[in-house]
Amino acid sequence: MKKESFVLRGGIAFSESQNSIITYYRGYLVCVDGICKGAFTELPEEYKGLPLYDYGERLIIPGMTDLHVHAPQYSFRGIGMDAELLEWLSTYTFPEEAKYSNMDYARHAYAFFTADLRRCFTTRAVVFGTLHNEATIELMNQLEETGLITYVGKVNMDRNGGAGLEEESAETSLEHTRKWLEAIEDKYVNTKPILTPRFIPSCSDELMKGLGKLSAEKDLRIQSHLSENHSEIAWVKELVPESTCYANAYEMFDTMGTPERPTIMAHCVHSDEREMEILKKHGAYIAHCADSNMNLTSGIAPIRKFLDYGINIGLATDVAAGSSMNMVKTMLITLQASKMYYRLVDQNVKPLTFEEVFYLATAGGGSYFGKVGTFKPGYDFDALVIDDSKMFSMRDMSIRERIERMCYNDADAFIKDKFVKGKKVFTAID
Structure with a gap:
């Protein structure tokens, strides 16, 4: 496999349809040769040999x-x-x-x-x-x-x-x-x-x-x-x-x-x-x-x-x-x-x-x-890893609430890493 094969773990969100967003808390997102193989609650056995990058509580959304x-x-x-x-x-x-x-x-x-x-x-x-x-x-x-x-x-x-x-x-x-x-x-x-x-x-x-x-x-x-x-x-x-x-x-x-x-x-x-x-x-x-x-x-x-x-x-x-x-x-x-x-x-x-x-x-x-913009299997792996930890709240917020909050107030959210077809094209300096 190419180097564009790996697994990301974090708070995953993507569109299932025009009216529905699928979310995974601490889910797994699989990329093989630049193509998304899907998002999972538990990592399938066939992908356990791939490099795993755990982003903790950070959000992962499509580019x-x-x-x-x-x-x-x-x-x-x-x-x-x-x-x-x-x-x-x-x-x-x-x-x-x-x-x-x-x-x-x-x-x-x-x-x-x-x-x-x-x-x-x-x-x-x-x-x-x-x-x-x-x-x-x-x-x-x-x-x-x-x-x-x-x-x-x-x-x-x-x-x-x-x-x-x-x-x-x-x-x-x-x-x-x-x-x-x-x-x-x-x-x-x-x-x-x-x-x-x-x-x-x-x-x-x-x-x-x-x-x-x-x-x-x-x-x-x-x-x-x-x-x-x-x-x-x-x-x-x-x-x-x-x-x-x-x-x-x-x-x-x-x-x-x-x-x-x-x-x-x-x-x-x-x-x-x-x-x-x-x-x-x-x-x-x-x-x-x-x-x-x-x-x-x-x-x-x-x-x-x-x-x-x-x-x-x-x-x-x-x-x-x-x-x-x-x-x-x-x-x-x-x-x-x-x-x-x-x-x-x-x-x-x-x-x-x-x-x-x-x-x-x-x-x-x-x-x-083409097949771009979601994490369904078979789509190009374009992804953004977003750190919204500075957007303080007393609430326990769902993944869906966090991306809505980011949209309405993005001042304290920033991109940690950015992938295009599985290639990392940008990373923030901590």
Whole structure:
């Protein structure tokens, strides 16, 4: 057996289903060759020869998936939040991303991003770069070193990017994308490319059509944005007047993907029944960005409706409109936003439960990567060992209560060890 074979012991919690969390007090969690063999109350005889790491009272939960994060925006997270989306992009985001033509700047900035990602609750992520090939390759190089598993996109933009952040034509953008793909082919184990039209206002019809063809030709997935902001939606209607809705515009360009090659659409704050139908038909994933949706006054996405409709959903930090890379904080804000949607928007749409949000952060988003995000047998062994011993209480708390408490107040909980496919990629210094 490989070195990625061992047993962890501790307070285990993972999603059995969307509505159920299984817990084991001082249970055993078995990893063989990077694959989970299950969680047990008593260690089966066949695994007693494996190395055993006893974490005592510490919690052991699945790694979390961040379905949508902008690496070049990390340096200005938490800034400019009085603006709404389009003003925020033009004032803060586009000028910042233009700086990544400077490789010294890109190298240092991405070092901060990757260091933070490595030590936080995320084990898998889907990441936006910039339109710069060299900087995007640098980002992929650094992410590969972390041991995390990621998709990374070189952004496409041939209009409305402003000074220094606009490719001269659709032809140029597509040519640069092909060169980027050639440069990284067979270069990485854990880092995969994903096509990344920023959003329709940034990409001409010709460019969108070209990316749709490239996706089918190379069997590449796509990530983009959908129905985040009212002004953005109106702008798309002006740019693609023949579309029936924003999602249909992506469909027209063959960029909504297929169930076998699912597209990620971030936000979907204002997606109606027409868009829900399109998203489900194509097997698309919604990256729910509750933090950024509220920070930029975009609104509250009706995630309960999407779940009930059977659409794929995961959670996302969306840094820098989202203020933190902490997926546990993202869980909390998702819960709070859902409660406010129920109270202030539609009392027929019940709030999300803690079980559902835990599922979305782990198995829900993890499913984008395959069998990822839970400790059922046959799933990739992505795990977080968490020390919550400084969260003092006079209560005897169940494992389920402890992970809920961590979600609502994570200030005194920290990651002790972090595993991706059975490999330890981070350990805290005591």
